[in-house]
Amino acid sequence: MKTFTTIGFTLLLILSGLSAVTAADNIATLRGSAPLNQEGEAPPMPRPESNDQKRKRNYPMQPPVIPHNVQGYQVDMKVNKCLSCHARKRAEESQAPMISVTHYMDRDGNFLADVSPRRYFCFQCHVEQTNAKPLVNNTFKDIDDILAEEGQ
């Protein structure tokens, strides 16, 4: 009995090993077809969109993407380049959209005089929109689409 089990397990291991090898050839990875021991060719750098056009948000709480170039924007302890236009007190002169009031709230919902430290680093949530093609297909469905489907 014991030998049978051992043989069975060994066979199973070999088979699973074989299937893993065949599957590995078909798995889509970010490396592309470059072998593991070689450096693949880097794709060209995508260009940031810079048309100042607001994009639709995929869900209401999505941090909006940045519709302009932000190369070299300094956001650190000393200075925040983004806020030099988007801060409450700067929006009038710059005519840039003011960051939402939630950025002036601490996590308990109290309003602060200035941007909350937890919201200070803009690029943590807001990113540039580039013209890069998606690496994998996106199956995300907008809530409106889901509601429409259910209504049918």
Place this chain on the structure above:
Amino acid sequence: MLQKLKFYWTMLWRPSRHFSLAFLTAGGFIAGIIFWGAFNTGLELTNTETFCISCHEMEDNVYQELRTTIHFNNRSGVRATCPDCHVPHDWTDKIARKMQASKEVWGKIFGTIDTKEKFETHRRRLAENEWERLKANDSLECRNCHNFEYMDFTKQGQRAVNMHSTALASGEKTCIDCHKGIAHSLPDMTGVKGW
């Protein structure tokens, strides 16, 4: 001592006994050329990036910051070197700036900014010096390359057009009023207008 000085003083004001007028004139002329040439060569030598970053204060701080910006590294390969922005191109202004720069030699000798920490404590003051200089000369060093007359608004982004066609065109603002920190990191901007 005083006797000696008096002797040389009277000698200077007497006609020469040994040298002809032609020799003295020609000699003076040639000496003048040599002096002027050497002076200008020396001046130009101090007006190069190699000279600027021969001090570690410049190479380790501001030069490294510049390297990541569009004024150093860009699609067309045209770049600005330190003196392009920090030294006036006109001769008289250049000399004036060079005389001011003797203060910087003082700073170098006494190590005012010889560590990263010291540089950071002085960064706001140093930046303010440059902002003031550019504000006073209507951003002359920017305009040496970026000439408003030849700006094509149709090739600019909408936001740039809005600003350039109003505030800049009317002379109400000058380049440095908005374009601070384009080539180097900014200091703490608390209290700076527009930040």
